[in-house]
Amino acid sequence: MHEGxxxxxxxxxxxxxxxxxxxxxxxxxxxxxxxLGTYNPDWEDVVNEIITNVIEKVKKGGFxxxxxxxxxxxxxxxxxxxxxxxxxxxxxxxVQEPSPFPDPKEQVEKKERDELIAxxxxxxxxxxxxxxxxxxxxxxxxxxxARKLDISPRRVSERVNYSLKLLKKIIKx
Amino acid sequence: xxxxxxxxxxxxxxxxxxxxxxKEEFEExxxxxxxxxxxxxxxxxxxxxxxxxxxxxxxxxxxxxAAEAGWFDKATSFLTPKQWAFATISSxxxxxxxxxxxxxxxxxxxxxxxxxxxxxxxxxxxxxPVIDIREVPSKFEWKKSPKDVEYKIYLYNNGDLLWSALTxxxxxVLPEEVRKLMTPGEKYSWQVKAFSPEGILTSVSSRVQxxxxxxx
Numbered sequence: 001m002h003e004g005x006x007x008x009x010x011x012x013x014x015x016x017x018x019x020x021x022x023x024x025x026x027x028x029x030x031x032x033x034x035x036l037g038t039y040n041p042d043w044e045d046v047v048n049e050i051i052t053n054v055i056e057k058v059k060k061g062g063f064x065x066x067x068x069x070x071x072x073x074x075x076x077x078x079x080x081x082x083x084x085x086x087x088x089x090x091x092x093x094x095v096q097e098p099s100p101f102p103d104p105k106e107q108v109e110k111k112e113r114d115e116l117i118a119x120x121x122x123x124x125x126x127x128x129x130x131x132x133x134x135x136x137x138x139x140x141x142x143x144x145x146a147r148k149l150d151i152s153p154r155r156v157s158e159r160v161n162y163s164l165k166l167l168k169k170i171i172k173x
Numbered sequence: 174x175x176x177x178x179x180x181x182x183x184x185x186x187x188x189x190x191x192x193x194x195x196k197e198e199f200e201e202x203x204x205x206x207x208x209x210x211x212x213x214x215x216x217x218x219x220x221x222x223x224x225x226x227x228x229x230x231x232x233x234x235x236x237x238x239a240a241e242a243g244w245f246d247k248a249t250s251f252l253t254p255k256q257w258a259f260a261t262i263s264s265x266x267x268x269x270x271x272x273x274x275x276x277x278x279x280x281x282x283x284x285x286x287x288x289x290x291x292x293x294x295x296x297x298x299x300x301x302p303v304i305d306i307r308e309v310p311s312k313f314e315w316k317k318s319p320k321d322v323e324y325k326i327y328l329y330n331n332g333d334l335l336w337s338a339l340t341x342x343x344x345x346v347l348p349e350e351v352r353k354l355m356t357p358g359e360k361y362s363w364q365v366k367a368f369s370p371e372g373i374l375t376s377v378s379s380r381v382q383x384x385x386x387x388x389x
Contacts, residue, residue, distance in 0.1 A: 070205030137227035
């Protein structure tokens with residue numbers, strides 16, 4: 001176990017920082033957007049600050065390999081998000097924040113993508129559309145959906161997964 | 174690729190159903206699991222569309238946007254659709270038995286009421302005598318009922334009961350001793366009532382008047 005940990009630490013300590021940026025930017029972005037909101041214009045700045053912070057700490061020896069690099073970056077990300085929210089709360093107490101102004105190009109791309117997904121859902125057979133409607137739109141639990149459709153909760157999970165798989169196929173087509 | 178043990182938590186995480194500790198544990202996990210991250214990002218996109226555009230996507234099938242029947246859904250959710258179907262069919266059978274079969278086991282109630290001389294509902298049509306006649310009638314005749322009944326005939330003289338008799342036929346011969354009591358110029362009336370085999374009155378005729386023409 002100890003040797004395994006050392007092996008992990010050596011591998012992560014010798015990591016290529018550029019690789020870190022490439023590999024972890026998407027997960028940091030996802031986490032930040034989820035907490036701040038997709039249309040919050042600050043999200044990209046917060047992501048950049050987090051990556052800068054990670055690089056600095058690794059260079060200064062802040063990453064000792066006691067955990068995985070993923071966990072290390074997760075901790076920095078979570079702390080930065082909390083700091084951002086605290087800061088925003090203080091600012092908003094005194095100053096009215098202007099409404100966020102999303103990137104028009106991003107907006108158009110997102111709108112097209114959303115429409116594609118919506119059309120694909122409509123193409124599904126009723127059996128699969130039902131499960132998406134009940135589980136995601138109505139927000140019922142697995143057990144509630146199971147009762148409604150007279151199937152087991154396990155079957156609900158299987159059908160949800162299969163519906164999403166079918167959807168992915170239709171979207172790609 | 175082998176399924177990750179955290180994969181089953183993806184939906185609960187994206188739907189904000191995880192408790193705080195579990196949520197943090199899961200968040201830390203997907204920082205270390207590219208497989209889960211890919212699935213999370215895919216699913217998040219789809220769930221966002223369903224939640225934001227669900228009214229449009231499911232409009233045709235589920236009349237989304239109409240008044241929410243939340244109370245109805247909650248009231249009916251304790252039984253499955255199959256159980257509801259069974260309960261409905263069973264109730265329908267019980268109702269049929271109560272309303273359809275049981276009443277027929279009892280004797281049929283009369284479906285008429287008498288208001289002075291008028292009879293409403295099922296009635297017996299009298300055939301003869303129904304108009305003034307030249308001589309004392311030898312028989313009385315009426316329309317036969319399709320049901321198994323026994324008839325009782327009543328003969329009145331100026332409102333007083335002169336004679337009555339029972340018969341299973343739809344006509345009766347007037348006994349000689351009654352004929353002798355009837356005199357020309359007098360007003361008479363008669364009526365027939367039908368009784369079921371159990372003795373329950375089932376239908377009634379109007380009381381028809383007739384007069385025997387006086388002898389010249």
